[in-house]
Amino acid sequence: MKKFKLWIWTSLGVILAVILIVVSLQWSRNNVSDLMKWHNSKMSPVIMIPGSSATENRFDQLVKKINKNNKNPHSLIKVKVTNDDKLHFTGQIRQRDNEPIIVIGFENNRDGYSNIKQQARRFNIAFEAITNQYRFNNFKAIGHSNGGLIYTRFLEKYYANYSSRIKIKRLMTIGSPYNFNEKSVRHRTQMLSDFIDSRKELPSNLDVYVVAGTETYNSDGLVPLGSVMAGKYIYQGQVKHYTTISVSGSDAQNSDLPQNDQIIDLIKRYILDQQETPKNPGRQNGTDLNNRQH
């Protein structure tokens, strides 16, 4: 009887072991091929976040301008995150387009720190979804106005979950009020202090470009220059490169910044990957020269 019992237990153990081995093997094969797809993916999207009161359509004009005279136009995907945390996609990626532009907008697009926190959380949901869908291992980021604040919050709070497999190469914030409407950093808002407190979480291999629009000497008509420049207390010394650029002339008002030709030039130069297409070599220089005329 005891022998019999022993046999039952042993064979049960062996059967369980075999099942586990087979299932493990299957899982491992799938997982590795998944990871491989990820790792060898050539896709490197530009992910944009609009500012407050703007929708996912905010960058339509910008994308149109970027794609003008471009033989390999960037596809445009728009994602809207509604208040129930659901995602709504429009647009699709053209085949063999390795640098699509993905815009993520929010139904709740109001201003204020608590809304920015919520938008960052929702951005994280959308980001996870698009990483699973498009399988990229690196991306470039552009945030206009509050979009830059959402990015900062995302990088400090959520990005660590992805950092081992997805690299953020470059970040450009355009007219982002790091200190809200305060002109001087002597009055630090809660948000700025929070950003500075967690700056150690920012990825150290990131290039950051902070673009400020200047309509007057100290403001873009909406955001004080001092508030945009406060970004240095967050990024400078923590990320690989930190550059501030101020843009003046026509279309230098906060809401016009995304259509500003000079900024489009900056995006082409600093954010987009330089395409090695010898077909139209003069393109970069040509637009450069034209846009210098402001």
Added chain:
Amino acid sequence: MRIIQNTLKMMFPIVLLGSFAEVIKITFLTSSGYIATLFKVTEWLPFHSDLAWIMGVIYHCTIDMIALYGAFGAAHFTAKEYGKKTSIAGALGLVAFLIISYQPTGVGMPDFNHQLMSEGLLIALIVGYFCGRITVFLVDAKKEELFQMIKPASIVIVLASILNMLLGLIGKLEIPTYVAGFVMQHSQTNALFYVLGMGILTNLLSWMAIGGPFLNGPSFSDAPSLANMNAALKSGSAWNVPFKFTDTTLYHSFANFGGTGVILALIIAILIFSKRTDKRLVSKWSIFPAIFNNNYPMMLGLPILFNPIYLILFLIAPLVNMLLAALLLWLRWIPAAAYPVPLGTPGPLIAFIGTNGNWLTLIFGVFLIFVDVLIYIPFVKLADEITEEVGQSNEEI
């Protein structure tokens, strides 16, 4: 010695349940856990998050606070050993340890040093022992107990508070990151010896009930592992990785079956060769947690902790495993474990999954368990004889 054994015995049922809860929570109900990943448990099981919550509570209040019970037991049994029937010594041990591990927070509930609570069993036993001695020293059993207790209680509380303050001055050491840095910077041979040394240190420390450098499971997020994974993904196989000898490829993959000290092999050895029913019973109960690399029940149940009989092979068995594995890696018979493995993957399967299903690795793992069982056999018999000789004198709690 008897104090420790009695304390560990008292803690065994608590820890056994705790380890079951831990395994169920982490490998079955956490979405990154082994069983959960393989069978997608979290997707179809109703109430899985509530169940995980319950298991989490059980785990956190048992194994995660293991030292607390140790302090209580050590104080209680020390007082008993010296003939005092006072039950308050145990309470004193509890208070002392709580004070030592207390950490101030800005607001609200008190917070306790998690490292001390979960990995500071040795410290807890020492604290408990002294609490017991102080009680014994200051209390005269013939007189009324109640008022006499004030004196030892105040001494213990003051001493513990001072200790707490001193502990606050010592910063937390971050050894795992240090190990990762070392592996990156040094040549392959140096790294090999370093990993071997650290592996032994981990085993020694866990025998003494303190957390060692490699206590955590393979994380696959330290720099050498990441570099290995990237290289493997790039070339499509795990054969050519830059860092062959790391804690992941050697220690976690081959020297940790059933938890620190290849406990799985010890369980098999005891089930086959030991004639003592109490040990066989402990081993049987420990199988389930040990499959998922949780060795607490065995450590306390046999007990292995502070038991000189098991110390040597507790060090030797993992060392042999790591050396053999390093040899095979060096000979290029097996690839290095470079791909990520879910939490709580059974020991022998870690290397198998980590190499994306290399059959030789699996066979080698089974072979290693066989070798370890052979190593354990003489000690199991020796331990049987010794307990026989000592007799039944320390059986009662």
